[in-house]
Amino acid sequence: MARVRARDQRGVVFxxxxxxxxxxxxxxxxxxxxxxxxxxxxxxxxxxAAQQSPSATHTPYTKPKPRHHxxxxxxFDRSQVVxxxxxxxxxxxxxxxxxxxxAHAGWQVVGSDNWYGTIPASTVYFPPRLAKAGHQLALDxxxxxxxxxxxxxxxxxxxxxxTGPLAPT
Numbered sequence: 007m008a009r010v011r012a013r014d015q016r017g018v019v020f021x022x023x024x025x026x027x028x029x030x031x032x033x034x035x036x037x038x039x040x041x042x043x044x045x046x047x048x049x050x051x052x053x054x055a056a057q058q059s060p061s062a063t064h065t066p067y068t069k070p071k072p073r074h075h076x077x078x079x080x081x082f083d084r085s086q087v088v089x090x091x092x093x094x095x096x097x098x099x100x101x102x103x104x105x106x107x108x109a110h111a112g113w114q115v116v117g118s119d120n121w122y123g124t125i126p127a128s129t130v131y132f133p134p135r136l137a138k139a140g141h142q143l144a145l146d147x148x149x150x151x152x153x154x155x156x157x158x159x160x161x162x163x164x165x166x167x168x169t170g171p172l173a174p175t
Contacts, residue, residue: 082139084112088163089143092121095170104147104168111146113164121167127151128168133161140164148172 089108093101101118109115129151132140137154143164144152149172159165 082136082142084139084142085114087114087136087139087143089113089115089166090160090163091115091118091166092168093118094121094123094125094167097168097171100168100171104166104172107147108143108166113143113146116163125167125169128170128172129153129166131155131159131165131167133163136164 089105091101091105091108093099101120105115105118128149130140130144130147130149131153133155140152143166144150147166149166155161155165
């Protein structure tokens with residue numbers, strides 16, 4: 007008859023990989039601390055090579071003559087730039103009011119609606135060819151954040167996303 011051997015409770019327990027990595031990390035940090043604790047700082051005091059003496063001759067300041075030239079013509083016509091305004095706040099009717107301000111400033115506003123997502127601050131988004139127009143629209147509306155357009159925004163227009171009421175301009 008075959009003899010069945012009884013199992014005993016002896017065995018070997020290996021530490022987990024996390025514990026091994028922790029021990030190695032602590033050892034490496036200790037080695038790095040010992041290796042770098044006695045080094046001199048690398049910062050140096052910078053002193054000027056030569057100091058100007060008070061007896062040096064000075065030429066009097068002359069005011070430059072003003073240049074008279076015509077202001078540059080804008081690279082775009084506000085009435086030809088399409089703008090959409092979205093509300094990303096809890097303020098009811100905000101997109102409609104700001105769309106009216108943009109239209110009053112001469113922009114071609116084609117709509118206003120709600121935006122669903124997370125935007126950190128009121129922003130004017132622009133496609134690459136409308137970068138100057140995007141910055142001008144931000145100035146017109148008093149918006150301080152201007153960024154390149156991202157998906158799902160359309161690339162033929164400026165997109166304004168509002169996160170709260172704008173300061174009066």
